[in-house]
Amino acid sequence: MMADIKYNRVILKLSGEALAGEKGFGINPPVLKDVAKELKAVHDKGVQIAIVVGGGNMWRGVTGAQLGMERAQADYIGMLATIMNALSLQDALESIDVPTRVQTSIEMRQIAEPYIRRKAIRHLEKDRIVIFAGGTGSPYFSTDTTAALRAAEINADAILMGKNGVDGVYSADPNKDSSAVKFDHLTHMDLIEKNLHVMDTTASSLSMDNHIPIVVFNLNTAGNIMKVVTGQQVGTTIEG
Ligand code: UDP
Numbered sequence: 001m002m003a004d005i006k007y008n009r010v011i012l013k014l015s016g017e018a019l020a021g022e023k024g025f026g027i028n029p030p031v032l033k034d035v036a037k038e039l040k041a042v043h044d045k046g047v048q049i050a051i052v053v054g055g056g057n058m059w060r061g062v063t064g065a066q067l068g069m070e071r072a073q074a075d076y077i078g079m080l081a082t083i084m085n086a087l088s089l090q091d092a093l094e095s096i097d098v099p100t101r102v103q104t105s106i107e108m109r110q111i112a113e114p115y116i117r118r119k120a121i122r123h124l125e126k127d128r129i130v131i132f133a134g135g136t137g138s139p140y141f142s143t144d145t146t147a148a149l150r151a152a153e154i155n156a157d158a159i160l161m162g163k164n165g166v167d168g169v170y171s172a173d174p175n176k177d178s179s180a181v182k183f184d185h186l187t188h189m190d191l192i193e194k195n196l197h198v199m200d201t202t203a204s205s206l207s208m209d210n211h212i213p214i215v216v217f218n219l220n221t222a223g224n225i226m227k228v229v230t231g232q233q234v235g236t237t238i239e240g
Contacts, residue, residue, distance in 0.1 A: 004230050004231075005045060005046065005047060005229055005230060005231075006157075006228075006229060006230060006231030007047065007156075007157040007158040007160075007213075007228070007229050007231075008046075008047060008048060008157055009047070009048040009050075009124060009154065009155065009156050009157050010047060010048070010049055010050070010156055010157060010158050010159070010160050010229060011050050011051070011052060011147050011150055011151040011154070011156045011158075011159045011160065012039075012049060012050070012051045012052070012160045012162060012225070013051075013052050013054070013143065013144060013147040013159060013160065013161050013162065014035070014051055014052070014053050014054065014085075014089070014162055014219070015054040015056055015057075015143070015162075015163075015164070016053070016054040016055045016056035016057030016058060016081065016082070016085055017054075017056055017057050017164050018031075018035065018054075018162055018163075018164055018219050019031060019032055019035070019053070019057055019085055019088065019089065020057035024057070025057055025058070026057060026058065027057065027084070027085065027088045029088070029092070032088055032089055032091075032092035033092050033095070033096075034222075035089070035092070035219070036089070036092035036093045036095070036096055036098065037096065038222065038223070038224075038225050038226070039051075039093065039098065039129065039225065040093070040096055040098050041225075041226055042225050042226050042229055043098055043127070043129060045226070045229070045230075046127075047229050048124040048125070048127075049124075049129045049130075050120065050124060050129070050130040050131075050132060050150065050154060050156065051086075051089065051129065051130070051131045051132065052132045052143055052146050052147040052150055053082050053085040053086045053089060053131060053132070053133060053143065054082060054085070054142075054143040055078050055079070055080075055081030055082035055084075055085060055135075055143065056081075057081075057085065058081035058084065058085075059074075059077050059078045059080075059081040060078055061074040061075030061076075061077070061078040061139065062074075064077060064078075071139065071140070072139040072140070074139075075139030075140060075141075076106075076139060078135070079105070079106060079134045079135045079137070079139075080106075080134075082133050082134055082135055082143060083102075083104055083106075083108065083111075083112070083133040083134055085133070086102045086104075086112070086131045086132075086133030086134075087102065087111065087112075087133075089131055090102050090131055093129060098129055099126075099127065099128045099129070100128055100129045100130070100131060101113060101120075101123045101128050101129075101130050101131070102130075102131045102133055103115040103116070103119070103120055103130060103131070103132055103133065104133045104134040105132070105133070105134035105135060105136055105137030105146075106134045106137050108134075112133065115132065115134075115137075117153050117154065120132075120150075120154055121154055121155075124154070132146065132150050136149060141202065142199075142200050142202070142203060144161075144199040144200055144202075144203035145199075145200065145202045145203040145206060147159050147161075147199075147203065148199070148202075148203045148204075148206035148207045148210070148212065149206060151207070151210075151212050152206065152210040152212060156212065157213070158212065158213040158214065158215055158228075159207065159212055159213070159214045159215070160214075160215050160217070160225065160228055160229075161198065161199070161214055161215065161216045161217070162217060162218075162219030162224075162225070163216060163217065163218055163219060164218075164219060164220060165218060165220055166216075166218060167182070167217065167218040167221070167234075167235055168182045168183065168184075168216050168217065168218075168235040168236035169182070169183050169186060169191075169196055169198055169216050169235075169236040169238070170182050170183070171183070171194070171196075182236065183236050184233060184236060184237070185236070185237050185238075185239075186236060186237075186238045187238065187239065187240040188204070188207060188208035188238055188239070188240065189208070190238075191204055191208075191238065192204070192208075198214065198216055198238065199214070207238075211239075211240075213237060213238065213239035214237070214238040214239070215228045215234075215235055215236070215237050215238075216235050216236045216238070217234050217235030217236075218235065
């Protein structure tokens with residue numbers, strides 16, 4: 001592996017909103033192309049990339065439940081939304097000649113492979129970007145938790161949490177509190193003790209128990225994914 005690479009195998013968590021652009025809803029192909037270009041540059045460096053996509057740009061189970069749906073049923077709709085996002089991202093990556101495989105946690109054999117851990121690792125070793133779709137396949141979980149779970153399963157060196165317009169973890173909401181300060185480094189325990197909401201608690205505890213570093217950074221700044229994998233100071237690193 002190349003000497004200037006800090007993280008050789010990463011899980012990139014892309015929220016649904018990261019694929020929606022300014023409207024915040026639906027799929028925005030030009031935005032996808034930009035993300036794909038960033039990923040191609042990192043992939044060309046030899047970094048093994050697996051992506052967990054969210055679905056919040058289309059549907060969130062919690063919202064459906066608030067409107068009177070059964071929660072589990074609403075969550076399955078959310079999982080399907082993540083699969084639409086995954087196929088869109090695959091299209092953007094393959095249009096610039098990056099080899100990819102989509103693996104779904106809910107079988108959908110006509111459009112993607114089922115999730116098979118060993119096969120996913122093999123794809124990474126063969127320089128294919130793997131896109132994990134469908135979340136964990138179970139309701140009541142999130143794609144943040146999926147990212148932590150898959151990171152542990154494939155032995156990823158870090159989880160890259162690309163955020164929309166937020167460049168790291170702050171002591172308070174910087175939009176509401178002018179005294180808010182950004183942290184460069186935190187431990188997993190700091191997140192709990194300081195009550196900082198980087199991921200949901202299930203995702204957070206899974207990352208802590210398995211000692212997986214998390215880097216929170218602004219996805220909208222060009223070149224940031226490359227900076228993270230090459231170990232340059234960007235965003236907030238949570239480890240230890
Ligand atoms: N979801 C689920 N189980 C999972 C992952 C996701 O039920 O393991 C559902 C859940 O309803 C969630 C929706 O899929 O609201 C979209 O995922 P998420 O909210 O994590 O997407 P993001 O906020 O990252 O766009």
